[in-house]
Amino acid sequence: MSRGALAAGACSSPPFPATMGHLPSIQEHVGLRTTSQARRTSMPVRMTDAEAFRQLAKGISHSGATDFFDTLVKQLAQLLSVDHALIARVHEGEAHTLTIWSQGRHLTNCRYALADTPCEAVANQKTCLHPHNVQKHFPRDAILQKLGAESYLGVPLFTTGGALLGLLAVLDNRPMTPSDQDHELLHIAATQAGAELGRREAEQALQASERRLETLLNNLPGMAYRRLNDASWTMLLVSKGVAEVTGYPARAFTQHQRVNFAALTHPDDRQRVEDAVKEAIARREPFRVVYRLQTADRGTRWMWEQGQAIFDSTGQVNCLEGFITDITEQREVQRVQEAVTLVASTVSNRIGDEYFCQLARTLVRLLEADAGLIARLEPAADSTETTTTHDHRGELGMSLVSAIVDGQPLTPYRLMLTGTPGEALLNAQEVTGRQAGASHLPGIPADARTWIGRRLDNAQGKPIGLIMVFYRQPPETDVFATSVLRILSNGAAAELERRNDHQRMHQLAYTDATTGLPNRIHFMEALIHQRQAAECEQTQLALILIDIRRFKEINDTHGYQIGDRLLASLAERLRQASAPHESLARLGNDEFALLLPRASATEAVEDYLARMRLIIGRPINLDHHRFSLAVSIGTAQYPGDATSPEELFKCASIALYYAKRHDCDACHFDAGMTRALQRRQRMTERLHIAISECRLELYYQPKFDLANGSLVGAEALCRWHDEEWGWVSPSEFIPLAEERGLINQLGDWVLKEAACQLSTWRRDGMPLPGRLSINVSAQQFADSNLAQRISALTRDTPASTIDLELTESDVMRDAEQAIEITRSLRDIGYTLSIDDFGTGYSSLAYLRRFATDTLKIDLSFIRKMLDGPHDHAIVETIIAMARSLGMQTVAEGVETPEQAQELARLGCDQAQGFYFGRPLPSTDFAAAWHASMTV
DSSP states (O other), rough: OOGGGGGTTOOOEEEOOSSSSOOOHHHHHHHHSSGGSSSSSSSSOOOHHHHHHHHHHHTTTTTTTTTTHHHHHHHHHHTTTOEEEEEEEETTTTTEEEEEEETTOOOOOEEEEEEEEEEEHTTTTEEEEEEHHHHHHHTTEEEEEETTTOEEEEEEEOOOOOOEEEEEEEESSSOOOOOOOHOOOOOOOHHHHHHHHHHHHHHHHHHHHHHHHHHHHHSSEEEEEEEETTTTTOOOEEEEHHHHHHHOOHHHTSSSSOHHHHHOOOOHHHHHHHHHHHHHTTTTEEEEEEEEEOTSSSSEEEEEEEEEEOOTTTTTEEEEEEEEEETTOHHHHHHHHHHHHHHHHHTTTOOHHHHHHHHHHHHHHHOOOOOEEEEEEEETTTOOOOOOOOGGGGGEEEEEEEEEHHHHOOOEEEETTTTTTGGGGTTTTEEEEESTTTOSSSTTTTTOOEEEEEEEEEETTEEEEEEEEEEESOSSOSSHHHHHHHHHHHHHHHHHOOOHHHHHHHHHHHOOOTTSSSSSSHHHHHHHHHHHHHHHHTTEEEEEEEEHHHHHHHHHHHHHHHHHHHHHHHHHHHHHHHTTTTTEEEEEETEEEEEEEEEEEHHHHHHHHHHHHHHHHHHHEEETEEEEEEEEEEEEEETTOSSSSHHHHHHHHHHHHHHHHHTTTTEEEOOHHHHHHHHHHHHHHHHHHHHHOOOOOOOOOOOEEEETEEEEEEEEEEEEEEETTTEOOOHHHHHHHHHHOOOOHHHHHHHHHHHHHHHHHHTTOOOOEEEEEEEEEEHHHTTTTHHHHHHTTTSSOOOGGEEEEHHHHHTTTTHHHHHHHHHHHHHHHHHHEEEEETTTTHHHHHHHHHOEEEEEEOHHHHTTTOOOOHHHHHHHHHHHEEEEEOOEEEEEOOSSHHHHHHHHHHHHOOOOTTTOOOOHHHHHHEEEEEEHHHO
């Protein structure tokens, strides 16, 4: 809904009752009170779009049931999270509720006047929204007061012909802000409710029509009957017209059965008639026969009879029903009766494709045409849309729903509407075309000289389809055909719109909106079915999961619009590279999936991976951007790796995880991956316990001044000794903590524990010379309030005793935020060091702006500096650069005196490593360096 429509009193449709009128029982039966006003004002958590549309589809799936409206308002109230919902029939200034749902129960229906209520606007065929203060806008509306309604949203209900039938309204005892999904749910519900209300009224009209028909039949120059399927044609019911047809009164056939109707049939015609009826019954089709009948005055008249068998629940013939008329004088009347009967048999008890198939077949037979079709209109570029407008006629296509040509069904197809007979129907509701080669449609006889068509419109008057018949020889008159098409078009349009709504809901529930591929729900259902097929056929099935590497960086850098377009482009490439029997889907975010059935799994996977490398290797150009993508792929096979769909998907996910973790393009699942992942999962659980229960320990490695050899500080290093596994390497559990979201908790513990140890040494008269270096992780550094957090965690010791180490790559992830955070930390009193310098991608321009004191040279350069000129030159350059920027340098991993001497010669300020001292627990560290720490 647009923002403008959210203003109080905005209406483009109406909703609820006004005066109490016939509503004295509402307060009694409902116990209405303002309890909902005490509810929480926050909206509940909403379900996904796909789940919402599936729930609504479930609520409206039993169209025609007596409790349809009750079920619909209950389902709608739950989906939209409102207190009240109602459906009412509107007529002559009054509304009669068909169902009311209020705060968990149905209320007694009532009548009320529309005047001075929000429903009055809905009755004027407008949608009406009052997001709040609805009672203030309609102070005379007693029902609003009784319900305690604060907000109101109502929409009108229309017939398939566009006439107003009633209204659907939802009310809430708190302010209402409908979303786009809410409006679409309400529109679909209103469409279905209007169709159901129209159907019920049509049913009532049909009953009245049947009474009129009985009167009509009893006054027509012909007879209607119901008879047994026996040799005597025993009549159970005959109309009064039997006297005109046979010369005998009706009671002669039904009361005393003194006249045998079968005996009146001419002997030369009797067997032929009986055979025709038997064949029709066997085919469960209506029968039509022409025969001679001997009348009471001994005369002979030609009769035309049409009827059909009525079957009981066991499939046995219960009786025959039909109509007999004297065709000697009533040929045209006979033809009309045929049309009425066939139309009635066509549209009853059929829905969906079966409805359209039977309708097309009946059209061709009834109108004596050579071909007939029913087609759906849709935008040519997007066949998923179900409706169109007059503004896009040049872009329309037609999709064949059902067609019959020379008695045979035609395979459905799609084509552009331009240049076809259907194009003329966009400008006129009804068209008759007469020219040679009139069809211009595939499958339709090329020698068709005449066609008659009618446009199918939805309830809003927008064209959604076409219904047409074709003739090789022009009919004598068009009146009969156009009349029949006119009668059938309303029902056909309503059924086509219902079919479109159903397809739209299915699309929303099972299709990814960004790529047009099947979504996760659709894919998991396909996985179940294809796994079952593979089991039955004793074939293999391969599952491939594809993940785009660093796709989040593209979204963050270029925006989600570019990211979505990139996903759509990649999806199209994957679709083109996939074979027809392969099932491709987007599972979400940057992950795709593919099923390879009925093939040697290893060969199929390798073939697809080869296709993938060709596809991914080509850059994707969007606007002025050029993207070169890399993917990680995980594969698993049925039945080799897993036998159930869930296990197969899990195995492929594990393989994908390994591909991403090891930065390779593809990994095939093996059992060792599961064991390793289980170990990582157990390690995660045990690490979480170790952090929570303070089972970790800090070791301290000394740092020395290279100029005078004095102790100038230390670095705090986290160590973990597990009761079951023993010592666990930091290179294993620290990356795991970062991956599993434990690094912030671990980092907080290290900061607090290190500060506490500094305080203990100081209290014992052994303050650490210089500063204690503590590592800060990337996830911690992403916190804009990091300075305040660290200050609170290290409050046991002065900031002047702590140096914070940040890795080079972490600092450069968001350079501008890093500048703010480092300056805040510097202002508090901490010094800052960039760890592992030389392994990242620092910008010298940014490095100058960081409030950084020290550069720590990565040990990979120190280890090789004496073995080759390149690493030596890098170390020398870092030292010179730091000096020029007013920073100190610390060398990591110094293991030999030669390395220490060369670093001192180059001007490096400090060093740490096994040559100077190994990391030690706090007690051992104090004992080892007691002399340097004693005041």
